Amino acid sequence: MQVFKLCLRIFYKNKLLMLIYVIVFLTISIIMSYSITNELQTGTSFSPAKTTVAFINEESTPLIDGFKEELARVADFADIPDEPEALQDALYFRQVSCILRIPKGFTDKFMNGENVQIEKISIPNSIKNVHVELCIDKYFNTARFYVQGTGSISQHELVQHIKNDLAENAYVEIKTREKSANTNLLNFFYNYLAYSLSSVIILGMSTLMLVFNNPDLKMRNSCSPLSSTSANLQFILAVLLFTFTSWLIMVTLCFTINYKDSFSVNTVFFMLSSLVFAFCCSGIGFLVGNLVKSQDAIVAVANVASLGMSFISGVFVPQELLGNQVLKIASFTPAYWYVKANNSIARLTQFTFDTLKPVLGDLIIIFGFGAAFFSVSLAIRKMKES
Amino acid sequence: MFLHIFTYRLKCLLRNRENIFWTLLFPLILATLFYFAFSNLNSAEAFSAIDIAVVDNEQYRKDENFKAALEKASTGNDRLFNVSVVSGEKADEMLMNSEIDGYIIVDWPIRLVVSKSGMKQTIIKTFIDNYMHTFSAVSTLMSETPDKIQNLAYILNNRINYVREVSGTTSEPNNILLYFFSLIAMTCFYGGFWGMREVSDIQADISAVAARVNTAPVHKLKTFLYNSFASVIIHLSEMFIMLAYLVFVLDIDFGQKSFYVLLTVFIGSLAGFYFGAFISAIVRKQEGLKVGIMVSVTMICTFFAGMMNQDIKYIISRKAPLLAYLNPISLLTDAFYALYYYDTLTRFFSNIAVLAVFTAAFCTGTYLIIRRQKYASL
Numbered sequence A: 001m002q003v004f005k006l007c008l009r010i011f012y013k014n015k016l017l018m019l020i021y022v023i024v025f026l027t028i029s030i031i032m033s034y035s036i037t038n039e040l041q042t043g044t045s046f047s048p049a050k051t052t053v054a055f056i057n058e059e060s061t062p063l064i065d066g067f068k069e070e071l072a073r074v075a076d077f078a079d080i081p082d083e084p085e086a087l088q089d090a091l092y093f094r095q096v097s098c099i100l101r102i103p104k105g106f107t108d109k110f111m112n113g114e115n116v117q118i119e120k121i122s123i124p125n126s127i128k129n130v131h132v133e134l135c136i137d138k139y140f141n142t143a144r145f146y147v148q149g150t151g152s153i154s155q156h157e158l159v160q161h162i163k164n165d166l167a168e169n170a171y172v173e174i175k176t177r178e179k180s181a182n183t184n185l186l187n188f189f190y191n192y193l194a195y196s197l198s199s200v201i202i203l204g205m206s207t208l209m210l211v212f213n214n215p216d217l218k219m220r221n222s223c224s225p226l227s228s229t230s231a232n233l234q235f236i237l238a239v240l241l242f243t244f245t246s247w248l249i250m251v252t253l254c255f256t257i258n259y260k261d262s263f264s265v266n267t268v269f270f271m272l273s274s275l276v277f278a279f280c281c282s283g284i285g286f287l288v289g290n291l292v293k294s295q296d297a298i299v300a301v302a303n304v305a306s307l308g309m310s311f312i313s314g315v316f317v318p319q320e321l322l323g324n325q326v327l328k329i330a331s332f333t334p335a336y337w338y339v340k341a342n343n344s345i346a347r348l349t350q351f352t353f354d355t356l357k358p359v360l361g362d363l364i365i366i367f368g369f370g371a372a373f374f375s376v377s378l379a380i381r382k383m384k385e386s
Numbered sequence B: 001m002f003l004h005i006f007t008y009r010l011k012c013l014l015r016n017r018e019n020i021f022w023t024l025l026f027p028l029i030l031a032t033l034f035y036f037a038f039s040n041l042n043s044a045e046a047f048s049a050i051d052i053a054v055v056d057n058e059q060y061r062k063d064e065n066f067k068a069a070l071e072k073a074s075t076g077n078d079r080l081f082n083v084s085v086v087s088g089e090k091a092d093e094m095l096m097n098s099e100i101d102g103y104i105i106v107d108w109p110i111r112l113v114v115s116k117s118g119m120k121q122t123i124i125k126t127f128i129d130n131y132m133h134t135f136s137a138v139s140t141l142m143s144e145t146p147d148k149i150q151n152l153a154y155i156l157n158n159r160i161n162y163v164r165e166v167s168g169t170t171s172e173p174n175n176i177l178l179y180f181f182s183l184i185a186m187t188c189f190y191g192g193f194w195g196m197r198e199v200s201d202i203q204a205d206i207s208a209v210a211a212r213v214n215t216a217p218v219h220k221l222k223t224f225l226y227n228s229f230a231s232v233i234i235h236l237s238e239m240f241i242m243l244a245y246l247v248f249v250l251d252i253d254f255g256q257k258s259f260y261v262l263l264t265v266f267i268g269s270l271a272g273f274y275f276g277a278f279i280s281a282i283v284r285k286q287e288g289l290k291v292g293i294m295v296s297v298t299m300i301c302t303f304f305a306g307m308m309n310q311d312i313k314y315i316i317s318r319k320a321p322l323l324a325y326l327n328p329i330s331l332l333t334d335a336f337y338a339l340y341y342y343d344t345l346t347r348f349f350s351n352i353a354v355l356a357v358f359t360a361a362f363c364t365g366t367y368l369i370i371r372r373q374k375y376a377s378l
Helices: A002-013 A015-040 A060-072 A084-092 A106-111 A127-150 A154-166 A182-212 A215-222 A228-257 A265-291 A295-313 A324-329 A336-348 A353-385 B004-012 B017-038 B060-063 B062-075 B088-096 B119-146 B146-157 B175-189 B192-200 B208-213 B219-248 B258-282 B288-304 B309-319 B322-327 B328-341 B346-370
Strands: A051-057 A076-077 A098-102 A116-124 A171-174 B052-055 B082-086 B102-105 B111-114 B164-165
Touching: A002 A015, A002 A182, A002 A228, A015 A182, A015 A228, A051 A127, A051 B060, A060 A076, A060 A127, A060 A154, A060 A295, A076 B062, A084 A098, A084 A116, A084 B309, A084 B328, A098 A127, A098 B088, A098 B102, A106 B119, A116 A127, A127 A154, A127 B119, A127 B164, A171 A324, A171 B052, A182 A215, A182 A265, A182 A295, A182 A336, A215 B322, A215 B346, A265 A295, A265 A336, A265 A353, A295 A324, A324 A336, A336 A353, B004 B219, B017 B175, B017 B219, B052 B088, B052 B119, B060 B062, B062 B082, B062 B119, B082 B088, B082 B328, B088 B102, B088 B111, B102 B119, B111 B119, B175 B192, B175 B219, B175 B258, B175 B288, B175 B309, B175 B328, B192 B258, B192 B288, B192 B346, B219 B258, B219 B328, B258 B288, B258 B328, B258 B346, B309 B322, B309 B328, B322 B328, B328 B346
Parallel strands: A051 A076, A051 A098, A116 B164, A171 B111, B052 B082, B052 B102
Antiparallel strands: A098 A116, B102 B111
16 A cells, blocks of 8 residues: 555645645634624514614704604614714725714704705615615605694604604514525535635645656656556545545534534535535646646646635625626636535425435536546546657 | 846846746736626625515505505616515415515505515515505694695605715725725735845855855845845836736726825835845745745735725724734725725825835845845855
8 A cells, every 4th residue: 555655645744735724714714603693684573674874963953863763773873983084984894884964954944844955975876775765764754744734843742743653664574485494604614615625625636646747756656566556546545535534624624613503404415515526626636736847836726726716606705796707607617516506505495306406416517527627637647648 | 237137137037937926927816806706796785676566455456545655666767666466375476486575465554574684675664664654644644734634645745855965085985996905915015025035045044046146246235236126126017017907907996096006006016025025034944934924924914904804904993003004014905095085195195104114114124134144154
């Protein structure tokens, strides 16, 4: 088992380089698992979405106070000083979705029936603004209704009236299909795995290939009494072991971080798809190792390949947010099909052949990619030898 | 003498394919990937008409007011909804297939059926609430002042827009740009690869080339300066190629102040170069360790400048502004950001000033370490 042992030693020697990607994966995962869980909305009762706004009030009157109280039902107020830079920063970094300013003299003019407006600085065409605007219009149109309808009304009476009116609300009911496992977080992790797994496997595989492709070493090996079949088999065994181990480490990490959500049938399929993807990555690594001649170049190619795939295939940015053109290009990379398969797995609630069909189709494509990479590499080797 | 050293150094550096890749090609590839991945990112927060359904029951057919309100909200270019009127079962089916975000059953109170909580669902609810509140206000008013009923219809039908959109600055708050700003800042600091090599190639105990250079009858500082000049020229050219690619090919908006943008790139490039030189001077070990330290420091600084997550930059600038001033990549990113987003130049200049201090410090530090080094035996 000399060849097998040699392979393992080469992998072991390069552990630091590969460890970087595992650590990056771990760090991002931990950060994400904290930030995502806050956003997840579960449960069967309806909770209105809230918008964060900066509310700058240049006057304090019962009307405006009443308005602020109403607005508080749909908006959280961010505490931001009334300085242009601070406000603009908050808007740019989406800490608030709009800045509302009640100009001085608003109430007086409003009560006199004059035309007044609240000043709003916002992110153009954002959905949250549509909502805030709807709420503002709702409040002041109801108020105007009383002001004009009664002819004379005090602010306190007005606010009281509006309060009574606004107490009556639509009844909201939530209907879902049977309750599914909480797969959003898992889906994110397994998608993100594409980046780390491909980095580690491509780097490891191509480094190994580089060593074995060294002409001197090759000549020495071919005159050894070990049969080439045995040498190749040992080599394949080592590669399989490496791929499987890398996959196992990553999946274990996923499992440890999300142990709460991991006990579902979906997880089994996530694991299956990532295993097929790992096989495909080792194919890419094999190809890169056959094409590239130096260690420096390997690091460059591995980075570009894994980052490139991940960016356009929806690993870092969800596929829904990518342009159609981009997705079309991405469909020529295995990562696209991997992410697509994972997204379908996340939505699964029933596991029958019919519901699993699209997932299996994607997995076959990923496997096909892997097989293609291996065969192209073998063809190149053959060509080089002859 | 200058011309001789300079020309050969230029040739020598240009053949360093690895450095060219990391300082030019890699940023270009990354910029392209950013462009592909992020160009649609804001579509998630953009508003488009919400698909809803109304159950076609008797109450709905009778309720002319609600029909009218819904009609008004679902026509025109800036409409809120795309409405389809369907049977109860059909509405259920559409909701389950995610064809609609919710459906309305006219009853009292009006009912809304959705499949999850979210912004779109909340907007539908607010719309219905709005209708119900108006209805409630009308009944209150009618009971209090029945004599003004005719007037009421007029007031009711003339809804007024109480919001006026004012713009904060001349530039849109397009937060995708910040990814590119931090990327170009990072690329400036990748100039450290060149600076690192210059210092390694002048210290005779670190590299063989340096040993040879030290035996030549040229003053060491002169060699270093001429060589550095070649490196800086290469890195500056790379930076301008990068900038041109971002502006002309990817159409990234750097604002109107082109001269200042060029100035920022120039200072950033120098800062990056001397940053690498400084690290190379203090870490007197083999190449791998130097590169490792430089790349990790750059990555950490880039992370805190917000390239991976923009909120980080905001949190730091609000909670620990000093930290932002101590991070040269954050200073650079912020300089581009201030140029693009602010109408005034105060923040830009304060960023550039601190960056200049950093550059001067790296430069002096490097000089103090490498000057007058003599070797007893080579």
